[in-house]
Amino acid sequence: MIKLQVSNIVAPDLPGDAWVIDLDxxxxxxxxxxDNVSFEIQFDxxxxxxxxxxxxxxxVITPDRRGAKGRGRNFIVLHEYSFSNLKHSLQTAVSACExxxxxxxxxxxxxxxxxxxxxxxx
Numbered sequence: 001m002i003k004l005q006v007s008n009i010v011a012p013d014l015p016g017d018a019w020v021i022d023l024d025x026x027x028x029x030x031x032x033x034x035d036n037v038s039f040e041i042q043f044d045x046x047x048x049x050x051x052x053x054x055x056x057x058x059x060v061i062t063p064d065r066r067g068a069k070g071r072g073r074n075f076i077v078l079h080e081y082s083f084s085n086l087k088h089s090l091q092t093a094v095s096a097c098e099x100x101x102x103x104x105x106x107x108x109x110x111x112x113x114x115x116x117x118x119x120x121x122x
Contacts, residue, residue: 001098001099001100002047002048002098002099002100002101002105003047003048003049003098004045004046004047004048004094004095004097004098004105004109005045005046005047005053006023006043006044006090006091007043007044007045007053008043008044008053009021009022009023009041009042009043009090010042010043011029011039011040011041011042011060012040012042013039013040014029014039021041021086023087023090023091028083028086028087029083030081030082030083034062034080034081034082035062035063035064035080035081036062036064036065037060037061037062037065037078037081038059038060038061038062038065039059039060040057040058040059040060041057041058041059041090042055042056042057043055043056043058043090044056045094045109045113047102047105054106054109054115054117055115056109056113056114056115056116057074057113057114057116057119058074058075058076058090058112058113058114059074059075059076060076060078060081060086061075061076061077061078062077062078062079062080062081063077063079074112074113074114076090076093093112094109096108096112097109097112
């Protein structure tokens, strides 16, 4: 089983220094309205024992923002936004993509997240 490692997480839409997301931190961005959240995160993911990664995107929303337009159709829907809920949901989604080989991992990652190679060149 390949263990996946998430790194270099950024959310360009978030204010100030909040755009850098550290999954190891105890605290992070907390939205002014936990029921009205919509922003994109970008992150790198790859085998934990490797020195390379692939780049992915996902749109984080709460139910009140289901109409929000993200890049592609990939969303993490949080019943109520909190940094803790975001960390847990992202880590759970990535862990579910851990398979026996990288091709299987990538196929699972692409079901949940938008892979950089799937973005059409415009």
